[in-house]
Amino acid sequence: MPEHSTGFTGAVPPTPRGPENWQRPAGPVSADAGGQVHFPPIANGLDYLLSATEHLTPDPVSERALKYAILHLAAGAEVLLKARLQLEHWSLVFKDPGQATRKALEGGTLTSCTPQETLQRLRDIAGVVIDDKDMRILTQLAQHRNALQHYGLTGPTATVGSVEARSAAALDFLIRFLDEELLPALTAEELLAVQDEMTIIRGKLESIESFARKRLKRLRAALEPVRANTVRCGECFQFALVIGGPRPRCHFCWSNPPLAYTLALHALLELGRRVPDAAFEHVLTGSGSLGERCDRCGCDTVMHGVMTAAYDDADGGLVALCFFCAEVSPTKPTCLVCGAHFEPGRSELGCPSCVRESEQQ
Incomplete structure (x- = not known):
């Protein structure tokens, strides 16, 4: 990174x-x-x-x-x-x-x-x-x-x-x-x-409803062009966190946390991934990553199964999103056994390692 x-x-x-x-x-x-x-x-x-x-x-x-x-x-x-x-x-x-x-x-x-x-x-x-x-x-x-x-x-x-x-x-x-x-x-x-x-x-x-309504209405025009790389903010829980660069920025609450913190918080709150304390510390100190390698920018910042603000579009859905360069690509399926994302060869329901382990039993 x-x-x-x-x-x-x-x-x-x-x-x-x-x-x-x-x-x-x-x-x-x-x-x-x-x-x-x-x-x-x-x-x-x-x-x-x-x-x-x-x-x-x-x-x-x-x-x-x-x-x-x-x-x-x-x-x-x-x-x-x-x-x-x-x-x-x-x-x-x-x-x-x-x-x-x-x-x-x-x-x-x-x-x-x-x-x-x-x-x-x-x-x-x-x-x-x-x-x-x-x-x-x-x-x-x-x-x-x-x-x-x-x-x-x-x-x-x-x-x-x-x-x-x-x-x-x-x-x-x-x-x-x-x-x-x-x-x-x-x-x-x-x-x-x-x-x-x-x-x-x-x-x-977020709990001041009148503020939220007014602010989201005001932000609609600014956020419309970047819906594909806008996710829910981990601090105010509004779909206003625009991904891209070293410090993503929430246009609702104005927070702009470091990228590593954003990745860890998104994995924990939005993707439901268990993030051990030790792993969280490694991510925040820059000695570890919770994402996969991005083919476009080379950073370990790709998250799969991400819901963006464009999710409701007719051709939308969960995507793979690079939290550094904002590249959007099709998401990989999740292994039903270990929860890891994998590239299916046929119609497997699990990653290769879990499939092999199952076949050996």
């Missing part, structure tokens, strides 16, 4: 700048006695998103849960948007950047820009792509939060469906925003510090 990076090198950048020369927030990254790394703005924003998803997942969702989902989602959005603005330059989070001081920033005494000003500065100064539809969604979320704080959950937009739809739309944007604009700026240590929260949030996405 070609060498590929896991994305976690453990190296700390020598300068306080992230991708494309983003300015990192003022002050060094700190660590407590236990070695836990802190990156307050993003960690704080993720905590709000985690709370929002927890309030949206019960069935049915109570009025109180909806209220706090909106409040915490809006708070999380404001924190994360300003975190990206601060990556551009710390003075931009001030109401008047011309009056910005380090003392006010570090002491938390600043008067910060409004949500609308934050969005405008992200587009006009930081060059972040936020289309008009997402601008309306985030602006309405902030307005809804303000109304809720002063008047409670009342009015024509206070229905469960309306609140869930509004929250789902905002959450859809914020997950993309995190993945594209904030997480790439973190060091390996900072990524590890927020990994648990991101894993929990991704795990809850």
Whole structure:
């Protein structure tokens, strides 16, 4: 298998700048006695998103849960948007950047820009792509939060469906925003510090029905051309994990695990193969493989009996799929005795070794 990076090198950048020369927030990254790394703005924003998803997942969702989902989602959005603005330059989070001081920033005494000003500065100064539809969604979320704080959950937009739809739309944007604009700026240590929260949030996405419906509808056009090499994601369980390259990517929950991990998880969850702990460890360390050799790319990454998003097509069915180069080919039958895939010579129901063993008995 070609060498590929896991994305976690453990190296700390020598300068306080992230991708494309983003300015990192003022002050060094700190660590407590236990070695836990802190990156307050993003960690704080993720905590709000985690709370929002927890309030949206019960069935049915109570009025109180909806209220706090909106409040915490809006708070999380404001924190994360300003975190990206601060990556551009710390003075931009001030109401008047011309009056910005380090003392006010570090002491938390600043008067910060409004949500609308934050969005405008992200587009006009930081060059972040936020289309008009997402601008309306985030602006309405902030307005809804303000109304809720002063008047409670009342009015024509206070229905469960309306609140869930509004929250789902905002959450859809914020997950993309995190993945594209904030997480790439973190060091390996900072990524590890927020990994648990991101894993929990991704795990809850699938249970938020309104989010799932909206996101899958949005992704339909993008996923249609790659249905033949799209499989079910092992983290969110949606058919949105596009296979190909060293790190397959789920377009639903934005996870992009290393290829070896994807192979092992797919074998375990989707194909029902028993994967001993020792074998799993070998795969993850790159010293073993659960797949067969691919004739096209030469990698040991071919899985048989794979169900892709194209399974329901008239000429579709289970296929053999190379998880590295995305080559699709006819799948081999499974031996009824040992479970291995084999190339049948006639009409055997088992692999050659099992057939020979049976004939000798």
